[in-house]
Amino acid sequence: MITMERVSLRYAKADPWALDEVDLDVRRGEFCFVVGESGSGKSSLLRLVILEQRPSRGRVLVAGHDLGELAPRRVHLLRRQIGTVFQDFRLLSGKTVHQNVAYVLQVLGASRHEIRQRVPETLDLVGLQGKGRRLPHELSGGEQQRVAIARAMVNKPPILLADEPTGNLDPDTSEEIVAILDRINRAGTTVVMATHDTTIVDHFRKRVVQLQDGQVVRDQAEGGYRRAALP
Numbered sequence: 001m002i003t004m005e006r007v008s009l010r011y012a013k014a015d016p017w018a019l020d021e022v023d024l025d026v027r028r029g030e031f032c033f034v035v036g037e038s039g040s041g042k043s044s045l046l047r048l049v050i051l052e053q054r055p056s057r058g059r060v061l062v063a064g065h066d067l068g069e070l071a072p073r074r075v076h077l078l079r080r081q082i083g084t085v086f087q088d089f090r091l092l093s094g095k096t097v098h099q100n101v102a103y104v105l106q107v108l109g110a111s112r113h114e115i116r117q118r119v120p121e122t123l124d125l126v127g128l129q130g131k132g133r134r135l136p137h138e139l140s141g142g143e144q145q146r147v148a149i150a151r152a153m154v155n156k157p158p159i160l161l162a163d164e165p166t167g168n169l170d171p172d173t174s175e176e177i178v179a180i181l182d183r184i185n186r187a188g189t190t191v192v193m194a195t196h197d198t199t200i201v202d203h204f205r206k207r208v209v210q211l212q213d214g215q216v217v218r219d220q221a222e223g224g225y226r227r228a229a230l231p
């Protein structure tokens with residue numbers, strides 16, 4: 001679903017490599033944590049997948065597209081296949097929960113009927129049934145992140161990228177949020193989540209790709225945050 005072949009990235013000629021010869025293959029339906037210290041390249045890796053950045057070297061393939069050959073006018077077609085969730089939620093503050101989620105479908109030209117059906121269905125999926133009329137500031141951080149997940153998933157993309165989605169949340173809420181991502185993954189969506197959250201990674205025991213100075217230093221099935229085996 002996502003393949004990187006010897007991908008390197010630097011933001012400017014004089015900069016060190018943000019990513020350094022990364023090889024990665026995330027198959028359809030996988031759940032993969034990307035871990036590593038601050039500055040190790042986690043966000044950069046996700047940016048390449050949504051074509052917010054192009055690699056300096058190497059090849060990135062997403063959902064069957066070689067991104068190096070994707071014409072600029074087709075980038076929006078790629079982005080439709082990828083839901084994104086960030087640490088800071090990025091909701092539209094003047095719009096209700098329902099409007100925040102519906103907006104995606106409106107932009108895609110969905111019918112009113114489809115929107116009326118799909119938005120409540122997606123709010124149910126993230127446990128926000130009955131909260132469609134609230135404004136973001138009337139919600140807890142965990143609820144706001146649920147809205148962001150609903151917005152990312154409302155058009156049923158095959159891939160979900162989450163960049164530190166629990167960075168602003170307490171431990172219990174973090175676990176609830178990742179449990180939702182896990183449920184979404186079990187329903188078939190490929191999930192890649194960048195995180196610093198040791199407790200979450202140790203708890204969920206998924207594939208772990210560890211970056212250090214832009215290089216993949218570990219790629220482990222059912223791994224913990226650190227290399228050492230868990231009890």
Ligand SMILES: Nc1ncnc2c1ncn2[C@@H]1O[C@H](COP(=O)(O)OP(=O)(O)OP(=O)(O)O)[C@@H](O)[C@H]1O
Pocket residue numbers: 011012015017018036037038039040041042043044045
């Ligand atoms: N827009 C940018 N312009 C220049 N350099 C950048 C930019 N974004 C990231 N970098 C550099 O690229 C390297 C990797 O950063 P990146 O944000 O990908 O790491 P990260 O692992 O996501 O860190 P964090 O956990 O702090 O978000 C760092 O050296 C960083 O300073």
